[in-house]
Amino acid sequence: MPTDAAPVQPVPPEPPVPLLRLEGVSRTYGEFTALAPVDLDLAPGECVALMGPNGSGKSTLLRIAAGRDRPTTGTVSFDGRPLVEEDLHARARIAVVGDSTGCYPDLTVREHLTLVAVGHGVGDPHTWVDWALADRHLTEKADALPSSLSSGQLQALLLASALVRPRELLVLDEPEQRLDPGARRGLATRIEAETADRVAVLIATHHTDIARAVAQRVILLEDGRVVAEGPPPRAPPPRGGGGGARGGGGRPRRGPPTRRPRTTTRSRPRRTPPGTRRRRRHCACCAPSGCAAGGPGCASRRTSPTSRRSPSSSTSCRTW
Secondary structure (H helix, E strand, O other): OOOOOOOOOOOOOOOOOOOEEEEEEEEEEOOEEEEEEEEEEEOOOOEEEEEOOOOOOHHHHHHHHOOOOOOOEEEEEEOOEEOOOOOHHHHOOEEEEOOOOOOOOOOOHHHHHHHHHHHOOOOOHHHHHHHHHHHOOOHHHOOOOHHHOOHHHHHHHHHHHHHOOOOOEEEEEOOOOOOOHHHHHHHHHHHHHHHHOOOEEEEEOOOHHHHHHHOOEEEEEEOOEEEEEEOOOOOOOOOOOOOOOOOOOOOOOOOOOOOOOOOOOOOOOOOOOOOOOOOOOOOOOEEOOEEOOOOOOEHHHHOOOOOOOOOOOOOOEOOO
């Protein structure tokens, strides 16, 4: 029996509740504005990348988002509560990898990670330390002191220190610095695993490939102001493509580089017959102390009349 009831419309899903929220946040130092007012929401499992040149305000925004600095204006909330550095509950859930390295000189790599894990009450800390060492390729350096590590290994130690502790928000300030290309790819894989575990990630980076690989949104800063925001830039299409000389309407494919072509005719005749070794010719008046008389190949004869040296000068003969 037909009814006049309207069909039930599907209920749109509610937007995710942000774990981190910045509203109208700015930071000034006297008359200098390091960060103009900015709004930012970051949900669990989401990654937002901050990009821009040095001095654009990325690190300032990260410090405020991590509770390390107080904004001049605006509010910062974490899980619905105001975020301040003295809040131990929030600090226990936010892991930060900054742009500076600070290590105890007398503790080994393993002892550093164990100290962090035990200090944050991690159960079975040694298992987590072994996992972090393997994940950051530091197993062979587990018993080494920080002074013996390379710059890339020190950066890996900082990342490992954030991985052995509980975290719901991971703040990364240019974590790719001092890492080789292979380590940067491993960093992107780790960030993807973090967001898959519902960890919110806020990262500042100079590398577009990292932002493209891990971020859902990119915020571009310049002179402390947000100039653009949106999804990460798409990778450029490969040049050429496949299927013939042209691929996808792109430019013609070029073959492998070849040697410089050789001409079959010479622009000037040879001075010596082919296969004959050419001898270096000097002025007939050469002496170990220089030219004794300006011969036809002498450098003194090739100077201007006003600067010609005497035959007894120490000017050497010129070869030709």
